[in-house]
Amino acid sequence: MGRNWNGPLKKSSDYVYTIPKGYKKGMKVDGWIFADDELIKSIRQDNAPEQVANVATLPGVIGASKAMPDIHWGYGFPIGGVAAMDPEEGVISPGGVGYDINCGVRLVKTNLEEEKVRDNIKGLVNTIFDNVPAGVGRKSRLKLDQSELEEALDYGVEWAVENGYGWEQDLERIENNGRLESADSEKVSKKAKDRGSPQLGTLGGGNHFIEIQKVEKIFNEEMADAMDLEEGMITTMIHTGSRGCGHQIATDYINTMEKAIKKYDIDLPDKQLACAPYDSPEGKDYFAAMNCGANYAWTNRQLILHWVRESFEEIFNETAEDMQMEMLYDVCHNVAKKEEHEVDGKDQDVIVHRKGATRAFGPGRKEIPKKYRDVGQPVLIPGDMGTASYVMMGTETSMKRAWGSTCHGAGRVMSRTGARKKFRANQIRKDLSEDGIYVKSASDKVLKEESPGAYKDVNNVVEVTHNAGLSRIVAKLTPIGVMKG
DNA sequence: ATGTGC
Numbered sequence: 001m002g003r004n005w006n007g008p009l010k011k012s013s014d015y016v017y018t019i020p021k022g023y024k025k026g027m028k029v030d031g032w033i034f035a036d037d038e039l040i041k042s043i044r045q046d047n048a049p050e051q052v053a054n055v056a057t058l059p060g061v062i063g064a065s066k067a068m069p070d071i072h073w074g075y076g077f078p079i080g081g082v083a084a085m086d087p088e089e090g091v092i093s094p095g096g097v098g099y100d101i102n103c104g105v106r107l108v109k110t111n112l113e114e115e116k117v118r119d120n121i122k123g124l125v126n127t128i129f130d131n132v133p134a135g136v137g138r139k140s141r142l143k144l145d146q147s148e149l150e151e152a153l154d155y156g157v158e159w160a161v162e163n164g165y166g167w168e169q170d171l172e173r174i175e176n177n178g179r180l181e182s183a184d185s186e187k188v189s190k191k192a193k194d195r196g197s198p199q200l201g202t203l204g205g206g207n208h209f210i211e212i213q214k215v216e217k218i219f220n221e222e223m224a225d226a227m228d229l230e231e232g233m234i235t236t237m238i239h240t241g242s243r244g245c246g247h248q249i250a251t252d253y254i255n256t257m258e259k260a261i262k263k264y265d266i267d268l269p270d271k272q273l274a275c276a277p278y279d280s281p282e283g284k285d286y287f288a289a290m291n292c293g294a295n296y297a298w299t300n301r302q303l304i305l306h307w308v309r310e311s312f313e314e315i316f317n318e319t320a321e322d323m324q325m326e327m328l329y330d331v332c333h334n335v336a337k338k339e340e341h342e343v344d345g346k347d348q349d350v351i352v353h354r355k356g357a358t359r360a361f362g363p364g365r366k367e368i369p370k371k372y373r374d375v376g377q378p379v380l381i382p383g384d385m386g387t388a389s390y391v392m393m394g395t396e397t398s399m400k401r402a403w404g405s406t407c408h409g410a411g412r413v414m415s416r417t418g419a420r421k422k423f424r425a426n427q428i429r430k431d432l433s434e435d436g437i438y439v440k441s442a443s444d445k446v447l448k449e450e451s452p453g454a455y456k457d458v459n460n461v462v463e464v465t466h467n468a469g470l471s472r473i474v475a476k477l478t479p480i481g482v483m484k485g
Numbered sequence: 486a487t488g489t490g491c
Contacts, residue, residue, distance in 0.1 A: 075486095098486075099486050099487065100486040100487080103486070136486095136487070136488080136489070137487085137488050137489095195487095195488075204486075204487085205486080205487085205489090206486055206487085206489095207486085208486085241486070242486095243486090243487085244487065244488070246486085246487095247486065247487045248487090250486095250487095251487090334486090416489090
């Protein structure tokens with residue numbers, strides 16, 4: 001997981017460690033890492049802070065190059081990185097979004113009794129497993145032709161709902177209503193479309209999952225009320241992204257950007273930061289294609305939700321409406337967006353890159369669904385397999401300190417190869433089973449790679465994030481059944 | 486993350 005980092009880190013305020021801009025040639029702003037004294041030690045055991053400093057050299061970066069408490073090494077930008085650029089003078093970088101464009105999470109509620117779900121958990125998870133294809137390279141139940149796929153790329157979840165996959169209400173409960181409007185499928189390569197067509201409506205592999213959970217504990221009654229969450233409630237969390245389609249879009253435009261840095265004479269400390277001015281043909285094309293990747297990912301989660309609802313209907317012989325399977329919210333944690341933020345005392349548009357970071361807008365923002373607007377934006381933090389997940393709430397503090405952003409999960413501490421050598425699949429299943437968790441995975445390999453022992457403690461990451469004011473803990477969710485890729 | 490590795 002990279003090498004130790006021994007550069008300068010100054011504790012500049014509570015929960016903020018600063019890399020001064022004098023640290024490295026070309027840094028235009030400071031680097032900020034949100035952490036506590038303990039977490040910063042583990043962050044230093046990885047070279048990711050160097051990537052925070054590298055991002056601070058990018059043209060048009062505003063304020064500081066920021067990183068969330070779950071920061072770790074990534075392609076060019078650190079995972080857990082947040083950077084805002086000026087739309088006129090700044091750049092956009094595919095490395096600041098990541099390969100899995102709009103990897104994200106949605107949470108669905110139910111009115112089912114815990115005991116009833118536990119009694120049926122094996123059948124439920126197995127049924128979901130049958131209804132939702134999973135694993136690397138797996139194909140969808142849908143067969144989309146090129147024009148249908150393009151509609152999904154251009155219109156996102158609107159396409160899915162119009163075609164009968166989901167409820168009208170779902171649209172209101174998704175970040176950007178499940179559609180980024182600058183999407184233009186003409187900017188997506190044939191190769192990306194060919195990879196995307198057979199995969200829309202598949203879970204994928206790695207840390208992606210579908211999990212049946214219980215609301216273990218409420219930490220903030222007022223905010224939980226606004227979200228209709230109560231202790232003991234059964235929920236389902238879906239964590240996946242844009243599959244081979246987003247991956248190909250990222251690959252294509254990283255190539256484009258490697259040429260663009262020469263054309264625009266952009267000097268970079270790391271080629272993986274390849275970028276182009278936001279206001280350039282290359283920048284606009286990437287933005288349009290990346291928006292398609294985001295729409296694809298939302299549509300993917302939407303199709304999966306539809307089949308999850310059908311799976312519940314099969315097992316419990318009730319309609320999804322009767323089981324009140326309403327979506328709570330859907331967030332992205334790998335995306336770049338144009339948003340209005342306060343800079344030097346006045347509001348302006350900025351291009352916010354969030355890579356392994358979740359939007360966490362405070363109360364009142366127009367982007368938040370009316371239902372939640374007075375309290376803030378719901379934030380969903382997926383745990384690693386078999387551990388807790390969290391519902392949090394965006395804050396005014398995050399608007400001021402981190403462009404309205406927060407963490408996205410636990411973060412690995414062990415490489416996939418390391419985890420494969422160390423853990424045994426049967427032992428993992430047994431350990432989880434002793435904790436009352438039924439797990440079904442498309443492969444033993446993924447099961448080992450995703451062992452809870454390969455991840456940081458999500459409880460700690462979330463606690464530090466809460467203490468730093470980036471988002472507030474609302475509820476802790478614990479798993480009953482897990483489906484992995 | 487990924488038709489996983491040049």
